[in-house]
Amino acid sequence: MLVLDGQIAFTDADRQELHIFNNKMYMHKTCRMNYTMYDMRRDHESINPRTHCDIMTLSDTPLVDRHPYWYARVVGIFHLDVMYNGQKKVPAKFRRRHRIDILWVRWFEYDSDYRSGWIQKRLPRLFFNDSSEIDAFAFLDPDQVIRSSHLIPAFHHGMTDELLPPNSIARQMEILEGD
Numbered sequence: 239m240l241v242l243d244g245q246i247a248f249t250d251a252d253r254q255e256l257h258i259f260n261n262k263m264y265m266h267k268t269c270r271m272n273y274t275m276y277d278m279r280r281d282h283e284s285i286n287p288r289t290h291c292d293i294m295t296l297s298d299t300p301l302v303d304r305h306p307y308w309y310a311r312v313v314g315i316f317h318l319d320v321m322y323n324g325q326k327k328v329p330a331k332f333r334r335r336h337r338i339d340i341l342w343v344r345w346f347e348y349d350s351d352y353r354s355g356w357i358q359k360r361l362p363r364l365f366f367n368d369s370s371e372i373d374a375f376a377f378l379d380p381d382q383v384i385r386s387s388h389l390i391p392a393f394h395h396g397m398t399d400e401l402l403p404p405n406s407i408a409r410q411m412e413i414l415e416g417d
Contacts (some may be wrong), residue, residue: 248326255324259335266315269341273385283386285341287312292387293343295378305350309364309387310343310378341378344369346389364389369402 269285322332346364354362
């Protein structure tokens with residue numbers, strides 16, 4: 239399900255009626271996010287897939303035994319121009335050429351076996367899923383991002399290159415930008 243502008247949800251069938259102008263996605267190096275601080279003042283930060291790339295969103299399953307947030311690494315920042323031609327009732331702006339911004343993310347998985355929280359006085363532990371899993375990557379509306387996150391790698395647990403194949407397009411982004 240794709241949610242645009244926090245207003246309307248497009249199912250897989252609805253997306254077939256979404257026209258992408260010139261069949262192009264435009265890549266950006268940074269994305270600026272506005273947020274409200276704890277003292278109710280407004281501030282902003284930039285997300286950059288190379289340097290400041292981890293974000294957090296609200297979980298869509300706010301159960302008591304689940305973590306209230308989801309975490310992701312931004313792999314790419316894009317925009318595209320679209321128009322909806324289907325039968326679904328949508329706001330008028332979707333019936334004409336409309337720019338949408340999207341983030342391409344790789345989701346972190348919450349380690350539910352690791353005891354964390356206020357009582358344990360430990361932050362949650364996250365890890366990447368295998369990239370072959372169907373939900374490992376996604377496109378995300380930037381409006382769903384609460385703010386960026388500072389995640390600290392735990393190298394003492396070891397490192398692996400088995401979760402993302404060497405020829406993955408997500409790895410290519412690093413190679414292309416490193417030139």
